[in-house]
Amino acid sequence: MEEPMEMPPGEESKVSLGPPSPRRGRGPAFPTQEGQYPAVPHGALGRASPCTPPSSLPQPCSVSEELVTDPSLQVEISDAVSERDKVKFTVQTKSSLPHFTRPALSVVRQHEDFVWLHDTFSENDEYAGIIIPPAPSRPDFEASREKLQRLGEGNSTLTREEFAKMKQELEGEYLAIFKKTVAMHEVFLQRLAAHPVLRRDHNFYVFLEYDQDLSVRGKNRKELLGGFFRNIVKSADEALITGVSGLKEVDEFFEHERTFLLEYNTRVRDTCLKADRVMRAHKSLAEDYIPISVALSSLGTQEVCRLQMSFLKLAELFERLRKLEDRVASDEDLKLSDLFKYYMRDSQAAKDLLYRRLRALADYENANKALDRARMRNKEVKPAEAHQQLCCQRFEQLSASAKQELTDFKSRRISAFRKNLIELAELELKHAKASSLLLRNTLIVLKGDA
Amino acid sequence: MAAEREPPPLGEARQPELEELEDGEDLFTSTVSTLESSPLSPEPASLPTEDISINSNGPKPAEIILDDDREDLFAEATEEVSLDSPEREPILSPDPSPAITPVTPTTLVTPRMESKSITAPVIFDRSREEIEEEANGDVFDIEINVSDPEKVGDGMNAYMAYRVTTKTSLSMFHKNEFSVKRRFSDFLGLHSKLATKYLHVGYIVPPAPEKSIVGMTKVKVGKEDSSSTEFVEKRRAALERYLQRTVKHPTLLQDPDLRQFLESSELPRAVNTQALSGAGILRMVNKAADAVNKMTIKMNESDAWFEEKQQQFENLDQQLRKLHASVEALVCHRKELSANTAAFAKSAAMLGNSEDHTALSRALSQLAEVEEKIDQLHQEQAFADFYVFSELLGDYIRLIAAVKGVLDHRMKCWQKWQDAQVTLQKKREAEAKLQLANKPDKLQQAKDEIKEWETKVQQGERDFEQISKTIRKEVGRFEKERVKDFKTVIIKYLESLVQTQQQLIKYWEAFLPEAKAIA
Numbered sequence: 001m002e003e004p005m006e007m008p009p010g011e012e013s014k015v016s017l018g019p020p021s022p023r024r025g026r027g028p029a030f031p032t033q034e035g036q037y038p039a040v041p042h043g044a045l046g047r048a049s050p051c052t053p054p055s056s057l058p059q060p061c062s063v064s065e066e067l068v069t070d071p072s073l074q075v076e077i078s079d080a081v082s083e084r085d086k087v088k089f090t091v092q093t094k095s096s097l098p099h100f101t102r103p104a105l106s107v108v109r110q111h112e113d114f115v116w117l118h119d120t121f122s123e124n125d126e127y128a129g130i131i132i133p134p135a136p137s138r139p140d141f142e143a144s145r146e147k148l149q150r151l152g153e154g155n156s157t158l159t160r161e162e163f164a165k166m167k168q169e170l171e172g173e174y175l176a177i178f179k180k181t182v183a184m185h186e187v188f189l190q191r192l193a194a195h196p197v198l199r200r201d202h203n204f205y206v207f208l209e210y211d212q213d214l215s216v217r218g219k220n221r222k223e224l225l226g227g228f229f230r231n232i233v234k235s236a237d238e239a240l241i242t243g244v245s246g247l248k249e250v251d252e253f254f255e256h257e258r259t260f261l262l263e264y265n266t267r268v269r270d271t272c273l274k275a276d277r278v279m280r281a282h283k284s285l286a287e288d289y290i291p292i293s294v295a296l297s298s299l300g301t302q303e304v305c306r307l308q309m310s311f312l313k314l315a316e317l318f319e320r321l322r323k324l325e326d327r328v329a330s331d332e333d334l335k336l337s338d339l340f341k342y343y344m345r346d347s348q349a350a351k352d353l354l355y356r357r358l359r360a361l362a363d364y365e366n367a368n369k370a371l372d373r374a375r376m377r378n379k380e381v382k383p384a385e386a387h388q389q390l391c392c393q394r395f396e397q398l399s400a401s402a403k404q405e406l407t408d409f410k411s412r413r414i415s416a417f418r419k420n421l422i423e424l425a426e427l428e429l430k431h432a433k434a435s436s437l438l439l440r441n442t443l444i445v446l447k448g449d450a
Numbered sequence: 451m452a453a454e455r456e457p458p459p460l461g462e463a464r465q466p467e468l469e470e471l472e473d474g475e476d477l478f479t480s481t482v483s484t485l486e487s488s489p490l491s492p493e494p495a496s497l498p499t500e501d502i503s504i505n506s507n508g509p510k511p512a513e514i515i516l517d518d519d520r521e522d523l524f525a526e527a528t529e530e531v532s533l534d535s536p537e538r539e540p541i542l543s544p545d546p547s548p549a550i551t552p553v554t555p556t557t558l559v560t561p562r563m564e565s566k567s568i569t570a571p572v573i574f575d576r577s578r579e580e581i582e583e584e585a586n587g588d589v590f591d592i593e594i595n596v597s598d599p600e601k602v603g604d605g606m607n608a609y610m611a612y613r614v615t616t617k618t619s620l621s622m623f624h625k626n627e628f629s630v631k632r633r634f635s636d637f638l639g640l641h642s643k644l645a646t647k648y649l650h651v652g653y654i655v656p657p658a659p660e661k662s663i664v665g666m667t668k669v670k671v672g673k674e675d676s677s678s679t680e681f682v683e684k685r686r687a688a689l690e691r692y693l694q695r696t697v698k699h700p701t702l703l704q705d706p707d708l709r710q711f712l713e714s715s716e717l718p719r720a721v722n723t724q725a726l727s728g729a730g731i732l733r734m735v736n737k738a739a740d741a742v743n744k745m746t747i748k749m750n751e752s753d754a755w756f757e758e759k760q761q762q763f764e765n766l767d768q769q770l771r772k773l774h775a776s777v778e779a780l781v782c783h784r785k786e787l788s789a790n791t792a793a794f795a796k797s798a799a800m801l802g803n804s805e806d807h808t809a810l811s812r813a814l815s816q817l818a819e820v821e822e823k824i825d826q827l828h829q830e831q832a833f834a835d836f837y838v839f840s841e842l843l844g845d846y847i848r849l850i851a852a853v854k855g856v857l858d859h860r861m862k863c864w865q866k867w868q869d870a871q872v873t874l875q876k877k878r879e880a881e882a883k884l885q886l887a888n889k890p891d892k893l894q895q896a897k898d899e900i901k902e903w904e905t906k907v908q909q910g911e912r913d914f915e916q917i918s919k920t921i922r923k924e925v926g927r928f929e930k931e932r933v934k935d936f937k938t939v940i941i942k943y944l945e946s947l948v949q950t951q952q953q954l955i956k957y958w959e960a961f962l963p964e965a966k967a968i969a
Contacts, residue, residue, distance in 0.1 A: 256806075260806050263804040264801075264805070267797070267803075270801075271794070271797040271801045273797075274790065274793045274796075277793070278787065278790045278791055281783065281786050281787035281790045281791075282787060285780070285783045288776065288783055289780075291775075291776040292773065292777060292780065295769060295772045298769055299770070299773065302765050305933055307932075307936050307937070310936065310937060317944075413807075414809075414810050414968060417810055417813070418810070418965065418968040421817065421965035421968070422962065425958050428954065428958045429959060429962070432951045432952075432958065433951075433955060435947075436951035439944055443945065446940060446941055446944070447941060
């Protein structure tokens with residue numbers, strides 16, 4: 001259950017790297033729309049790249065604590081290429097399991113393939129008692145692409161300097177989104193690989209090994225609608241089950257979990273939204289520093305008097321402050337927004353599990369009633385008994401499994417939050433100290449000149 | 451030399467003052483501050499007389515003028531004035547004038563003054579100038595505060611009254627500390643009077659804060675929300691800066707209208723400042739006429755200094771406007787950040803409440819608290835962004851407009867002079883024609899007219915040279931002030947940014963152990 005999040009560190013790139021792994025191979029080639037995006041090798045991100053601050057190699061900073069380096073099955077996304085509107089991921093597997101024909105595999109998959117895989121799991125009754133790892137969200141470069149396009153369309157109010165800086169910033173943003181989507185997809189696979197039951201799924205093997213295109217067609221309208229209805233039915237069902245039929249939850253643990261998860265899911269959804277807004281406000285603040293810096297710099301070069309130095313120094317200061325603000329924004333994004341987003345989805349998956357269990361409980365109750373009726377009428381008792389037994393077993397299995405899953409979910413959540421909050425605080429401190437130092441140094445220079 | 455002291459053609463507003471002038475009071479009084487620098491004065495003996503005259507001016511505020519005509523002879527001389535500039539010589543002082551002797555806005559010069567004027571052409575050398583500058587360093591011992599905005603009246607006739615407190619040791623004032631209540635139109639009235647007296651002879655009169663119909667209406671109708679309190683605060687701060695700039699100007703400080711504004715408890719209402727009054731409309735018409743004229747005047751600029759300055763101020767204006775717009779965007783976004791942070795804090799608190807693991811729950815609540823404090827920080831920073839940085843830029847954009855105005859006046863002055871020359875030429879031609887036509891009666895009239903226009907031409911030339919001189923000094927002083935102002939503000943602003951970061955460090959350092967305590 002790892003989600004390696006990469007964080008662009010400070011210029012003094014001393015980021016604690018995770019377990020050294022020769023991960024990133026070649027890199028993504030950006031869509032060359034009007035030649036605007038540079039082809040930035042993914043691997044080169046480890047060293048200084050011209051337009052973005054050197055980023056770390058992927059860190060196991062995650063939504064879960066340890067990176068399970070289980071040699072029997074290791075999955076990673078070694079490469080990703082972004083083409084016009086799709087992203088192609090290169091999935092590499094190293095495994096000692098007998099199911100695979102070779103110890104090392106490499107296939108190319110698209111986002112739809114991941115979604116397909118997720119759906120096969122969630123629709124599989126065998127896994128009803130398991131929290132299915134949430135599917136990664138669709139890669140969305142729309143906003144970023146639009147911004148870059150608008151910039152390229154020649155906004156005449158921008159000076160050349162401003163234009164260059166904005167372009168740099170937007171490219172950085174694009175790169176960050178790209179890295180995130182890769183990470184999301186990777187975590188999904190890694191959680192599957194780490195789960196004792198899910199990793200043995202046949203479809204999973206197909207996904208990892210089949211070297212042809214999976215040709216997963218997108219859901220057609222019928223299926224989409226079907227999915228939509230299913231959700232509605234689900235919630236209606238749930239309400240119905242607990243309300244009218246008087247289905248009492250006998251197990252305190254599950255009752256507590258249910259109340260907890262319902263509320264938690266709603267809250268974390270809201271917090272995620274708010275965190276996102278904060279992050280975006282920070283970004284626009286950082287962007288504001290660009291024209292300020294540029295204006296100060298032209299003031300400085302045109303001044304004839306003693307203010308020249310002050311203005312130029314100030315221009316430089318704002319430029320550097322911008323970079324720091326930017327980093328604050330992206331750290332908030334990674335440590336807070338992404339954390340909340342992930343747990344929003346994960347808690348939803350947990351809710352789904354609870355629902356399935358409730359359904360099983362309802363089935364069990366119904367089977368009991370049917371058995372009672374059959375006994376009363378003394379007709380078809382045997383099949384009713386068998387059915388009741390089945391339901392009972394299923395329910396108990398589900399409950400046992402669910403309990404374990406939910407406990408795991410809790411500890412996963414706690415350690416992920418702990419890790420991310422600590423890292424957030426440390427990063428914020430780092431940036432605040434850097435800004436403070438920068439400002440104080442500038443003040444010394446300016447005061448000295450007076 | 452003496453000729454240069456003659457009054458220019460009388461302007462409209464000057465009439466009444468002229469008469470009072472002729473009381474023959476000593477116009478060359480220096481400010482008290484110069485007394486402090488007396489050791490530097492070349493002729494200390496004359497100081498006591500000036501001193502007396504200052505005091506004698508004091509108790510008679512009704513007699514406006516007196517102080518109107520100070521000749522700012524030495525002041526902060528512009529570095530750009532080359533030692534060879536012909537306009538330099540006359541600048542000098544009559545007898546005394548150690549550091550500053552206020553400039554005579556000429557109209558008021560009496561023949562007596564003329565003889566006094568410029569006896570000894572003082573050489574304008576660098577060292578002298580520097581000494582004077584030093585003397586001017588802590589010259590203005592006057593501090594103005596604008597405070598306590600108070601709503602007076604109700605409905606659409608309501609207005610805000612501000613308390614203007616002056617603390618000073620200058621003896622031209624009655625007391626050392628005093629305060630009065632003034633409303634916004636009083637400030638506008640003051641500016642209007644000062645502008646009328648001083649702008650067209652080349653003084654850079656600081657512009658008053660702008661009117662705002664929307665803002666004021668909100669206040670009038672009693673909307674007690676944050677935007678109207680913000681508006682009032684913004685205005686209060688602007689009025690304070692306006693007065694502080696005005697009193698810093700050595701010539702304006704001597705102006706009796708200014709003194710009356712600061713001191714007297716009752717002030718006649720300035721109705722001419724209303725936009726739709728007769729005077730207001732006249733102003734608008736004049737402005738339009740000016741704009742047209744400006745386009746048609748093609749001045750033969752003989753002095754490269756002025757051309758350079760014109761260009762320089764044009765550029766500065768453009769750059770400042772750009773910067774100002776960017777800083778305003780910054781203020782806006784920072785406010786947005788603050789609001790979003792507050793919303794996030796609340797949401798995080800709720801999340802913490804719903805979290806069932808105790809330690810994590812506590813940590814999330816702590817996070818919420820930190821974010822709330824950070825929201826406060828952002829608000830304060832936005833405040834600083836605005837009041838310290840943005841408003842300064844706004845002020846200077848308006849000040850530069852005043853500078854450009856003054857340069858325009860110089861052009862008009864030149865135009866007038868040229869026109870006079872043209873008319874003189876015509877009169878001469880007419881006279882020549884009459885001579886040939888031999889009409890003795892008309893001839894005499896023609897000769898008289900020629901004399902009249904010759905005088906006018908001379909006057910025009912003098913005026914032009916005077917205004918050029920004044921502008922050079924004023925621009926020099928302005929630039930100095932600007933450098934000082936900007937430096938101070940920049941430092942203040944950076945200090946506010948440092949403060950914010952230091953606070954952030956504190957908050958996150960307090961939070962870190964909480965996060966680590968999650969088990």
